Structure formats: C-alpha cells, structure tokens
Amino acid sequence: MSDAAERDGQQAEQISDDERLKRRRKRRISAHRSAERVLARPGFLGTLRERLAVLEGAQDLYDLDEPVDIYGNGIVEFLEEKTARLLGKEAAAFFPTGTMAQQVALRCWAGRTGNPAVALHALAHPEVHERNAFSQVSGLRPVRITSEPRLPSADEVRDFDEPFGALMLELPLRDAGFVLPSWEELTEVVEAAHERDAVVHFDGARLLESTVHFGRPLDEIASLADSVYVSFYKSLDGYGGAAIAGPKTLIDEAKAWRHRYGGQICQQFPTALSALAGLERELPRLPEYVRHARVVAEALREGFAAAGVPWMRVHPEVPHTNEFQVWLPYDADVLSEAAIRHGEETKTLLFALPWDASGPGLAFTEVYVRAAGLEWTADDVKAAVTEFVSRLTDVASEAEAVGK
Numbered sequence: 001m002s003d004a005a006e007r008d009g010q011q012a013e014q015i016s017d018d019e020r021l022k023r024r025r026k027r028r029i030s031a032h033r034s035a036e037r038v039l040a041r042p043g044f045l046g047t048l049r050e051r052l053a054v055l056e057g058a059q060d061l062y063d064l065d066e067p068v069d070i071y072g073n074g075i076v077e078f079l080e081e082k083t084a085r086l087l088g089k090e091a092a093a094f095f096p097t098g099t100m101a102q103q104v105a106l107r108c109w110a111g112r113t114g115n116p117a118v119a120l121h122a123l124a125h126p127e128v129h130e131r132n133a134f135s136q137v138s139g140l141r142p143v144r145i146t147s148e149p150r151l152p153s154a155d156e157v158r159d160f161d162e163p164f165g166a167l168m169l170e171l172p173l174r175d176a177g178f179v180l181p182s183w184e185e186l187t188e189v190v191e192a193a194h195e196r197d198a199v200v201h202f203d204g205a206r207l208l209e210s211t212v213h214f215g216r217p218l219d220e221i222a223s224l225a226d227s228v229y230v231s232f233y234k235s236l237d238g239y240g241g242a243a244i245a246g247p248k249t250l251i252d253e254a255k256a257w258r259h260r261y262g263g264q265i266c267q268q269f270p271t272a273l274s275a276l277a278g279l280e281r282e283l284p285r286l287p288e289y290v291r292h293a294r295v296v297a298e299a300l301r302e303g304f305a306a307a308g309v310p311w312m313r314v315h316p317e318v319p320h321t322n323e324f325q326v327w328l329p330y331d332a333d334v335l336s337e338a339a340i341r342h343g344e345e346t347k348t349l350l351f352a353l354p355w356d357a358s359g360p361g362l363a364f365t366e367v368y369v370r371a372a373g374l375e376w377t378a379d380d381v382k383a384a385v386t387e388f389v390s391r392l393t394d395v396a397s398e399a400e401a402v403g404k
Contacts, residue, residue: 024336028352031343037380038349039296039373043237045352051239054274061276071264072255075272080243082279087228088219089245093254094272096263098205098231098242099130103138104257105227105244106166109199111253115165116140119157119193122147123175124168125203149176154188158195167193169225170203171210177315178206178323178366183214190224199226205242208235208283209321212290232271235286236278237370239271285371289322292376293369297324299378300367303385304328315364322369330392332356332363334399338392339365342384345391350384 015023032038032045043051058064062075069076076094084092095101110116118134120127122144126134134140145152145160151173169189172178181189193200202225207218214221222228227246232238244254258264297314304312313327328335335355343349355363376384 024340025354027340027344028336028354031340032349032352034347035343035349035352036347037372037376037384038352039376040352040368040370041372042368042370043233043239054237054239054277055270058273058277061273061280069267069269069272071266072258072268075269075276079272079275082276083230083243084245086218086279087222087230087245089222089228089247091248091251092243092245093251093258094268095242095244095258096240096265096268096271098203098229099126099133100258100261100263101229101242101244102126102168102201102203103133103140104254104261104263105201105229105246105250106134106140106168107138108250108253108257109166109201109227110140112250113165113197113199115163115198117143117162117164118166118168119143119145119152119160119164119198120168121145121152121170121173121176123149123173124170125174125205126168128175150179151181151185152189153185154192157189157192163196164198166199166201168201168203170205171207172321172323174206174323177325178319178321179316180210180213180320183216186214187224201225202228204228205231205234206321206323209286209290209323212287213320232275232278236275236282238274238278241268241271241275286322288374289369289371290319292374293319293322293324293367295378296367296369296373296376296381299381300326300385302378303382304389306382307386307389309389324367325364326351326367327358327362327364329362330396331361331399334395335363335365335392338388338395341391341395342388346384346387348384348387350381350388 029045062078067074072094080092080094084090106118116139118140120142127142134142143162143164146156151169157167172180190200207221207228207230210221211218227244227250229242229244232241297319301314311329315325315327332355339351351365353366355365357363
C-alpha cells in the first residue's frame with residue numbers, strides 16, 4: 001500500500017484525534033530514525049541499543065572497580081561533587097527528576113524565609129508542565145510575576161504587589177522560545193529580588209547552553225543565584241537525573257527531603273555514568289552548537305524567503321541557545337504532515353519535532369542543533385527548506401481540496 005493510500009485509508013476510518021496523533025508520532029519517530037541527515041539526534045528519540053552506547057568508554061569516566069552505589073553514595077556522590085565545582089557552589093544533591101529537585105529546593109527555602117510564595121513566570125515549567133506539583137505536593141504557592149514572552153524585569157520584581165520568599169527564574173525560558181535576558185538585565189532582576197529579602201533560584205534545565213549568550217562561564221552565571229537546578233539529560237543527553245546546587249546547609253536538608261519524596265534510589269550508577277559522559281563529551285561542545293544554531297537560523301530565514309513563503313519567523317531572531325522556534329502561517333496538521341513526508345521521501349529531516357497550533361493558520365515547532373547539525377552548511381539548510389516547501393505546498397493543496 002502506498003503512503004497516499006494509507007493516508008486515505010486513515011481518513012476513511014475516521015479515527016479519534018488521540019489515535020491520529022499516536023500514528024503521526026510513530027511516523028515522525030520512524031522518519032527520524034531512518035533519516036540520513038538531521039539537525040540533532042536527541043536520546044529520547046533513540047533505540048535502546050543506541051542509548052546503551054552512551055556508556056562505551058565508561059572506564060575513562062569513573063573507576064569501574066569501585067563498589068556500586070547504594071542509596072546515593074559512591075559514584076552519585078562523585079557526580080554531586082563534580083556538579084558543585086562546575087557551578088561554583090558549596091554542595092550539590094542528585095535527584096532522579098527535575099520536578100522533584102525543584103520542589104525540594106524551594107520548600108527548603110520556604111522553611112528558611114517563612115514564606116511559601118514562589119514568584120515565577122506564567123510560562124515556567126512548573127506552571128505549565130508539572131500538574132501544579134508546587135501547590136498540590138509541596139505546600140508552595142506559585143505567584144505569576146509576568147506572562148510576557150520574556151523573563152521578568154527588575155521593575156516587575158521590585159513592584160510586585162505581594163511578598164514572596166523565592167524568585168524562580170527559568171534560564172532559558174523554553175516556552176517563550178528558549179529566551180534569555182541580557183547579563184545586565186539578569187543581574188538587575190537578582191538584585192531586585194534580594195532587595196525584597198527573597199532568595200533567587202535558577203531553574204537551569206538548559207542553563208549549560210547559556211554561556212555564549214551571557215559571555216561568562218557557568219560558575220559566574222550560577223553565582224548570581226542562591227540555588228541552581230541543572231538537568232543531566234536535556235543538554236547533556238544523559239539517561240535522566242538532575243541536581244540542585246547551593247549552600248551546604250540547604251543541600252543537607254534537601255537530601256533528607258529527597259529521601260522523603262522517594263528519590264533515594266538504591267542504585268543509580270547507569271544514570272550517573274551517563275551524566276558523567278555528558279559532562280565530559282557534550283558540555284564542551286555546547287558553545288559550538290549554539291554558534292551553529294545561529295547559522296542554521298539565518299539559513300532558514302533565507303531559504304523560506306527564496307522559496308516564496310509569504311511569512312515565517314525564527315524566534316529569537318538570533319538564537320540565545322542551540323534551540324529556537326520556527327513559526328509558519330499554516331495549520332499545524334499540514335506542517336506536521338509535510339515535515340514527515342520530507343523525511344520519509346528524502347531521508348533528510350529538517351523539522352523533527354511536533355508542530356503546535358498557536359491560532360488559526362499559525363503554528364510553530366522547536367529546532368534543536370546538536371552534533372549531527374554541525375555537518376550542515378547554510379546551503380544544505382536552504383536546500384532542505386526548498387524540499388520541505390515542495391511537500392508543504394502539496395499537503396496544503398490536499399487539505400484545501402478535502403475541505404471543499
């Protein structure tokens with residue numbers, strides 16, 4: 001059965017939206033795995049065999065003849081100490097998830113400040129993606145300091161109309177387009193929070209990607225905050241895991257709460273080893289990824305203009321990290337189908353992630369640039385845009401015909 005016949009058959013079935021999205025996701029992942037050229041190969045789209053390969057050469061990362069970790073000692077403590085040094089903090093604690101890590105950090109701060117209110121952005125990860133865990137699980141009270149598609153300003157922090165014990169800053173703010181403030185803006189925001197006797201916590205899930213934009217090393221960036229969370233899989237491609245770093249007294253209490261939250265897991269050496277691999281192999285390359293993301297972004301703009309697409313936007317215009325958004329004036333379903341067909345038919349997958357609707361006839365997707373993307377020249381990107389737009393034109397025409 002041809003792809004076209006299969007698609008017609010699916011339409012005839014009148015499948016549910018959930019089933020349609022599941023089938024689309026399966027096709028998208030299949031197109032990604034079979035593609036010869038992609039801009040990134042994130043671990044969450046890999047196979048088990050590919051993910052196990054992350055641990056090849058593990059003997060160079062840690063003495064494999066050391067005893068296995070038990071409830072957070074051994075290699076886990078080694079990773080914690082390495083993370084604390086990287087961020088210039090007294091101590092660090094490893095957690096199985098960032099959701100758990102940030103709840104623990106902020107409830108520990110609430111105990112010290114006496115105020116459970118956490119000021120954050122309306123698009124912050126805990127507000128959008130964590131099922132109200134701050135309030136439902138940890139007794140915290142999120143208060144939204146702004147909903148503008150940028151980080152809060154110093155004036156907004158200074159003039160906020162109710163007290164808060166902690167200011168949480170997501171750096172970069174993913175759902176606003178992986179955006180970062182300037183260094184001057186960031187320092188002013190931190191000062192404004194401290195003027196109010198609030199502590200500052202960085203949600204640094206992707207903080208490791210920010211050094212090029214800020215023009216400063218990680219420890220100097222982290223020094224602005226009272227505590228910092230980092231992920232070991234978002235930028236570093238580990239199996240999972242996170243850490244919070246800060247004063248030793250805070251981290252000691254955080255480890256007690258880690259146990260209470262169920263995060264003191266018997267053995268975590270595979271995840272810890274994958275984190276060490278990311279710190280050794282991926283961390284030094286992140287600045288190169290960021291710089292090349294800017295090449296890719298400019299080539300996308302030029303490619304769509306040359307292809308005659310009436311409007312498109314790369315956001316931010318100059319990416320702040322190695323991740324950014326692409327906006328196009330088409331229905332999300334049309335863009336999704338065009339992107340998948342492009343990968344299936346050419347073995348080059350320009351847009352590997354889902355497209356999300358943001359209004360009638362308008363959608364966006366996220367673009368990651370990692371090691372695989374370094375092989376792409378600006379001309380390669382423009383050629384891929386031409387191929388994608390050809391499929392986009394076909395799919396849009398098909399959708400218009402069905403709608404008549």
